[in-house]
Amino acid sequence: MLSNLGIKKSRLALGMISVLALAACGSDNDSPSSDVEPTPTPTVTSVYQVTVTNLTNAQPFSPVAVILHSEDKLWEIGSPASEELEYVSEGGDNNFVLGLPFVEVGESGVGLILPGASESIEIAIDDNDSALISVATMLVNTNDAFTGLNAVSLAGLEVGESMSFRAGTYDSGTEANSEAAGTMPGPADPGGEGFNALRDDVDFVSMHPGIVSQQDGLSTSVLTKQHGFDNPTAKISISRVE
Amino acid sequence: MKIRNSFLAGALLTSLSSVSQAADLTIEIQNLTQGIYYTPFLVAAHTPEASLFELGEAATDELTMMAEGGDVSGLVSLVDGLDGNVAEVQGELTAPGTTRTFMLSTDDANTALSITAMLLPTNDGFVGLDNWDIPTEAGTYTVFLNAYDAGTEANDEIRGSGAVGEAGMPVPPPLDPLLGSNGTGVTTEEDNETVHIHRGNLGDSMEDGGSSDVNSTIQRWLNPVAKVTVTVQ
Incomplete structure (x- = not known):
């Protein structure tokens, strides 16, 4: 009493x-x-550890972009991809996404995440324990496939707690899925092109239809069944460490 | 006295359950694919004992009509016969990446939600939600749907008919310019004759000839193929 x-x-x-x-x-x-x-x-800093695991057989992930923001989304299914996202999805280049105007804090992974491998990226934000988090990375042996998270709320995630997601694969709709020599930046297509501002596809983001590959009848494809994938393609865990 | 009391209690229970069960729903269905169209959706609430399809069991005639030809009239009659609630059927195809909204008021007993529509171009592929428990608490709920194969027709992937028992795929106008022609047919057999997860289209890259009239780089999919957002008022 x-x-x-x-x-x-x-x-x-x-x-x-x-x-x-x-x-x-x-x-x-x-x-x-x-x-x-x-x-x-006093400033209260929230620190998150984001761990991305590559669940594919032979699709390295480009350096991951992790961003914290309070509004907006990184993509919207049915709407055209931003050019910043197109840089990730066609070329694995995350610089432009990290520089988007709505990004409050952005971090990049150190390099490719190979199939079966994981990378942990720490990201911190001051005086905001309810930010949105988005993650994007390219499946580099494709024309414009990416995986990630889109504006997931961190509100209510206490220190010591974590969330885990199985992320699907999206198609930015900005480049036709020709799988042809010279069109993909990954090791399956040595010397292949990354970003190209030309949009010769449906011009809206959707779930990815998957690759076809030469073995499955696309004679002009440089991909094999090894490069095939199904959903989910990434495991993404977010732990609040501080 | 005793009889009167229990009668009262019964009346009270009924009124409570009617408050919690009848619902006004807004249902948004988004086509998540890059190149697959959906025929008009059946969106229906029914008792949990009823079912429009069961995995691992043969499709009903009504489901077959929907899966092979996009005709939901049989399923509408089926649900009506069970005193279910059917959202107004919207007669257009749902294009890739687009969203369609339905309003549905459900009666007390109809606590399960089911959704079906045929995938084009396929022989008997459909997107489905089977007996989803409608939440009693107001709020917004998200469900991702998979593509199923009705198991009633061989997936030959060539132009043909949407009539039950006739081979080939129906090709309504928006699909016509998107498909190839004169494919020889991918297969004449259907191994699993029960409702199962669709194995996906094979397709080919030939406008004329080849084995399939489906375009392999555009008209394939991976699950999930649709996102359903249900708002319970």
Whole structure:
């Protein structure tokens, strides 16, 4: 009973302080010479560890982009891909996605994630424990396939807790899935092209239809059944470590 | 006295359950594929004992009509006969990447939601949701759907008929310019004659001839093929 009362009192006291602080701010504005300084609020940093595991047989992932934001999405099924996303999906280049205007914090993986391998990327944000997180990486032995997460809310994820996702594969719809020599940046197509601003496909993001491969009847494909994939293609775990 | 009390209690229970079970639903269905069209959707609520299709069991005649030709009239009659609730059927195809919205008011007993539509171009492929428990709590719920094979027709992947028992794929106008012609046929057999997960299209890259009239780089898919967003008011 007593301790309950104590808690109530301290809450009241805190409420009073914030009212006082507001009043102080007000008077500060009115008279620039005032000596009253606003109480500094301590910065609270939220740190997340994002682990991406490549579940495919022979589709290395391009360096992963991990971004934190408060609004917007990285893509929308049925709508055209942004050019920034097209750089990832056609060429594995994440620089432009990391520089998107709505990105508050962005981190890049250090390099390719090979099939069966994982990479952990740490990302931190100040004074925001309910950001959205998006992740994108290209399946490099394709024309424009990518996997990742799109605007997943981190709200309610406490320190020590984690979430795990099985991510599907998307097609950015920006390049026809010809699988032809010279059109893909991965090792299955040495010297193949990455990003090309030309959009010669449906021009909307969808789930990926999968590759065909030469062995499955596409004679002009440089891919084999080894490069085939099914959903999911990535396991993505997010742990809040701080 | 005792009889009167229990009668009252019974009445109370009924009114409570009617509050929690009848629902107003908004159902958005998005085609997640890059190159597959859906025939008009059947969106229906029914009792949990009813079922439009069962994996591992032979398709009903009504389901076969839908899966081979996109005709949901048989399923609508079936659900009507079970005192189910059917959302207004919208007569157009649902193009890749697009979304269609349905409104459905359900009666007390109809606590299960089912959805079906045929995949084009296929012989008897369909997207399906079977006996999904409609949540009693207001909110927005997301379900991802897979593509099934009705197991009623060989997947020859060539132009043909949407009539039950006739070979080949129906080719309505929007699909016509997207398909090849004169394929020799991928197969004449259907090994699994029960409803099962569709193995996907083979297709080929030939406009004229080849084994299939399906375009292999465009008209394939991986699951899931549709996203359903249900809002319970």
